[in-house]
Amino acid sequence: MTGVKGMLGAVVTAPLVALARVLEVPLRLWQRLTGQGGMVAFFLLPNMAIFTLFVLLPLVINIAYSMTTGAALFLPERTYVGAAQYERLLRCTDYTNLMTCQEDQFWIALRNTGTFVVLQVTLLIVAATITALILNRALRALSFWRAVFFFPVLLSPVVVGLIWRWILDRNGVLNAALVGMGMDPVNWLLERNYAFSAAIGVTIWAHLGFFALILLAGLQAIPRDLYEAAEMDGTKPARVFWRITLPLLMPNMLVVIVLALIRAVQVFDEAYVLTGGGPGTATLFLTQYIYEVGFASLLKNPGLAAAASILMGGVLIVLTLLQLALGKRNERKGRLK
Amino acid sequence: MKKTMIVLALGASLMATTALAGDVRLMWYSDGVEGEVMKDLVARFNADNPGINLILDEVAYKVVQEQLQIQLEAGSGPDIARVTNIKTLAPHWLDLTPHLSDAEYWRTNFGAHADWMREDGSDAITGFMTQLTLTGGFANSTLFEQAGVALPGEGATWDDWVNAADQVAKSQGTAAAFAIDRSGHRISGPNVSYGANYIGADGLPAPVDEGTKAFAEKLVNWVEGGQMLRDTWVAASGSTYRAAADDFINAAIPFYYSGSWQIANLSTKIGDGFDWVATGSPCGTAGCSGLAGGAALVAVKYTQNAEEVAKVMEYFAREDIVKEFSERTLFLPAHAGVAAAGNLNWQTEDDNVKAALDAYVAAAAETLPAADALPAWKWASPVYGALVNRISQVMAGELTLEDAYARIDQDIAEQVAAAQ
């Protein structure tokens, strides 16, 4: 075991170590010439160059796209229309009834994504917390149990969606089992609530292990003597959880919440393969809407898709900043203690 | 250090993918065995033509459908491609006429479909159909026989078929009476049979007419009444394609409306499970139309090697090659000469297949002009997309039919406006 591990480690690190050694002398010279500022620039440059070219620039171009229309796919041949795409997305005759909106499916997707995020993230965090608490009970064969929960994280999202579609399909395994037990088959993917629950359940299935492990790590870092002291005082287990475990778990919990929220908003592959957005538009999410409008349909409309993605990005950035602010406040509280 | 060098060398070797003179790249997707047949033909071509290096790039259909357009607009892409979206992308195809040794051969044998793959008003020769497809029905004759229901005969309407299939479904306890693939293309033949015409006087999409409404209303009622399998249409949104072939294969529906391309698939998966027949398209008030279609092999005008591309195209368009390709893939040939000769030796042991192929050849004569115009009409795909998207919302109970018609008109108008 260790031999193989060591070998793998060597293969990965050997080129890096060699590179690092070679760079030592020229970089000392560079540091002498430019000072610490030059070194900061050096450390940031490779990542920020790639980041700017392949992440930031497309985003900026996307803003430009959102203000154009036309059949051409590439920017130079498109016609400038100002805010018309945004107007089309946001116009409704009656804002209390989504069906009156010009782009009704954008609004439906927005509503579905909102509901999904709230429900999925809540349930995911509850399930991950329970799992972490259970795995923290000094179980034997812990690495086996960790593997059980972590294993779906390794599957590609498309595979996850497919497996579950075959399970939940009218002709699927679950219905075969129900029929086998003498019950009536259920059309899991044809009832709005079932299909929506399936989308939530399957995404939780796929990501539970990842988040449970982060929480488990936090739990294991909580000093045992705190619990022992509580037990001596005869504190009720529930109270121990709320007063000791949860507060000390907060830093990890914040990471979990941030990442879970991001993943939930971006939900696409698993849900798309599983339900295709149906029944009707019950599981149509924003990313699917953008993908269909801007890419999958034969008459692609990159302008409208870009506008929708910018609106979505705006909401996301507000959410993130809110969370960061929350994290900062927590940090300060932690320092005060 | 050594390892770094190896990695770098490997990297350099992988980057060297620039096109060589004489290279011809052919992008191909497969639904079944045609990829293997093609691979075989490509190997033979390369053996016979040492000056040309024909490379077959097998891709997912998704690539042809979604990404090829981006490549083409960037002025790149393969030299030849097998494409279904041939009309919309027509500006990117190469006119082979000056490079062909016998352009007349192409006009005679492939002229009927030349308009499908060139811009309106052009007389270019850009490629040929690798196969023709025709939408049509399949019936599980064993289920019909077990139920003691006779198969509706010639001239039977959609209602006749659905009612007969419903009797079978009730007597045999199947999930539903029938299913249609979730696709706007699939319901367009029936729409035309009820008098629909999508094309307005100005060549742009006309508003939803009575013919389309008549069949859409039937579809919605059949879903509500449980005759039409709910799953296929309701369990997806947008213009997502869903086929109901597996339900037919499992004998969960006695009648299935899809198309000729299913024949090979049904034969492999049903095997000796039950007898099935191709029924052609049921009739509406205006006729008994299916809708033709298919995939074409087209040359791309950004190629560096037009002469070689023409040689490759001439090879695959040869009468004997088309015949062999059709016989091995069980595709309907688009070559007028091959179709007229009619002595195709289908390579299958399944009697159901031969009968079904013959039935489709016969049904091809039944298509109505309004349906025949669609493959060569550049706005067909937004119409198909809007129909599926909105009608399935009605089936799911999210819209009323009246709202759906208004939405369909609006969706199409917006797409057309954005694309002009």
Place this chain on the structure above:
Amino acid sequence: MSRALAFLTRRKGGDAWDWTDVFTFLWLGSAVFIMFGPALWLVLSSFKSPAQLAEFPPTLLPYEAQTVVVEGFDRPLPLFSVTDEAGTRTLAEVRRVGTVAQMVDPENPGEVQRVNIANRTPVREVGFSWGNYLDPFLRFDFLNYTKNSIFVTGVATLITLLTNSMAAFALSKYEFRGRGFVVVLIIATLMIPLSVILVPLYSIVSGVGLINSLWGVILPTVATPTGVFLLRQYMLTIPDELLEAARMDHASEWQIYWRIVLPLTAPALAVLAIFSVVWRWNDFLWPLIVLSRQEVYTLQVGLNAYAGELNVQWHYLLAMTVITMIPVVLVFIFLQRFITAGIAGTGLK
């Protein structure tokens, strides 16, 4: 056995069964079923024939119909178990016409019996369709695809580790103007799904001439905001005093980075390495767009040649999916400990 029993019946502290014990038991028990079940079923299904994949009700194990060679018939005949007025027996089917099957007793092939097809069921035995695994290897150059996948995964992971850790180092250990802005920028872009920027990204990659090059797959993915975010969170926990001490000893900033900070960040780097391997190996949408020539296909792109317009050849697709899963599962098994240790760190402040 007794040890296993002791393990299974182990309880929290005392002798009485606490409700939490019952709950733990139920939670873990159902987890094995729910977490492993679907994957196991995927593996078993990958051995089924196309007809069997479409079958309802689906069977757990792959089956093959049994055939028998009967005197007087050229090809082997399928065997059926027949139950009707004449009792239950095993017969071979000669042909089927409508609802009536003409069958013979393999022992006594002379006499043809007519059987209603409702009264017969095929005789089947567990059998694996190995062809699902073998055919694709004969037809496609999967060896080359594997080489490309390994190259993309390996190089992308190395570059990711290097550039992300350097940036994270700068963003966590130096004070400079605009640092807060860069951090917020990176975290904000964490949230942008790839599908949203496909078209602009394609035009950039095509502009720098990387279409149909493996570098076109590698470069856009290596500057992952997630990686910088994770590593920075971890590096913030390394005390600045360590760095100061090294500076006293005349270590250069570069030496501080790679001789002090990197080794201390090892668990987080291991996590990023593993995620990078899993992500890059499973990457699908982007490679599909960049790579359209078979000599540069990665495995995920190559196996998607089985997804057609109207039909998908599931039996091949499933088998190849199982094959492509093996490496990530192996990586996970070997590096499991690293993952947990590393994730432990990233969350801690």
